[in-house]
Amino acid sequence: MTMPPEIDPETPPPGTPADVRQAALALLAGRDQATLSTLVASSAEDAAAVGGWPYPSLVLVAMDGAGRPLLLLSELALHTRNLRQDGRAALLFEDTGGLENPLTGPRLSVMGRAEPLAGEEAEAARALYLERHPSAALYADFPDFRFWRLDIAQAHLVAGFGRIHWLAGGDLKP
Numbered sequence: 001m002t003m004p005p006e007i008d009p010e011t012p013p014p015g016t017p018a019d020v021r022q023a024a025l026a027l028l029a030g031r032d033q034a035t036l037s038t039l040v041a042s043s044a045e046d047a048a049a050v051g052g053w054p055y056p057s058l059v060l061v062a063m064d065g066a067g068r069p070l071l072l073l074s075e076l077a078l079h080t081r082n083l084r085q086d087g088r089a090a091l092l093f094e095d096t097g098g099l100e101n102p103l104t105g106p107r108l109s110v111m112g113r114a115e116p117l118a119g120e121e122a123e124a125a126r127a128l129y130l131e132r133h134p135s136a137a138l139y140a141d142f143p144d145f146r147f148w149r150l151d152i153a154q155a156h157l158v159a160g161f162g163r164i165h166w167l168a169g170g171d172l173k174p
Contacts (some may be wrong), residue, residue: 020165024157024172027093027108028069030158034061034091036071055082061091062125062132066112067173068149069110070125072136075144088125089150106159112152112169122147 036059042051057079064068069091073080083089091113096105117125125147130137139145153171159165 009075020157020159021167022169023106023159024108024130024155024167025067025174026065027095027106027157028067028110028172031093031095032060032062034059034069034093035081037090039086039088041082043086043094048093054094055079056092059091060133060136061093062129064125064128064149068091068151069103070129071114071150072129072133072145073148073149075146080148080168083114083148084132087115089114091150104160108155110150110169110172111151111153112150112154114148115145115152117149121149125149136162 035056037054037056040051040053040055045136057076057077058078059071059073064070073083075081077095091110093110094102094105094107096102096107099105129147132138153173155167155170155172157163157165157167
């Protein structure tokens with residue numbers, strides 16, 4: 001699978017309009033779940049999993065103060081085992097529910113590298129995540145769960161028919 005070339009997350013592409021940036025930020029801030037896509041690890045223990053193929057799964061998301069998605073993932077989950085081997089990941093945020101034609105609704109794919117958090121970073125992530133998802137307190141302290149953060153390198157916004165934009169990770173900082 002070929003990913004688009006990485007963009008310096010601090011340098012927005014030329015001509016990124018403010019309304020495009022605002023539409024992307026609204027999706028990030030307004031959605032508390034996303035589809036996480038990882039690459040199946042070549043050492044996947046699941047007999048049906050084919051190494052290197054994309055694997056989507058539904059996850060709950062919170063955002064940190066720098067506009068980076070936070071995830072609470074179990075070490076037992078296939079997506080976590082995938083991230084341990086290859087940290088490249090994507091999250092799809094969408095606001096298409098209730099539309100007669102969901103393809104007319106806005107959606108944002110963010111791509112970057114996910115990493116597990118430890119120490120003070122994990123504690124800060126825990127506070128933000130549980131503020132957004134109080135029910136996660138039931139399992140947040142289980143020994144197999146870890147907080148992860150996605151450092152966004154680039155994003156692809158489809159804001160409606162014909163309104164398609166690439167953004168640098170730096171565009172998505174609040």
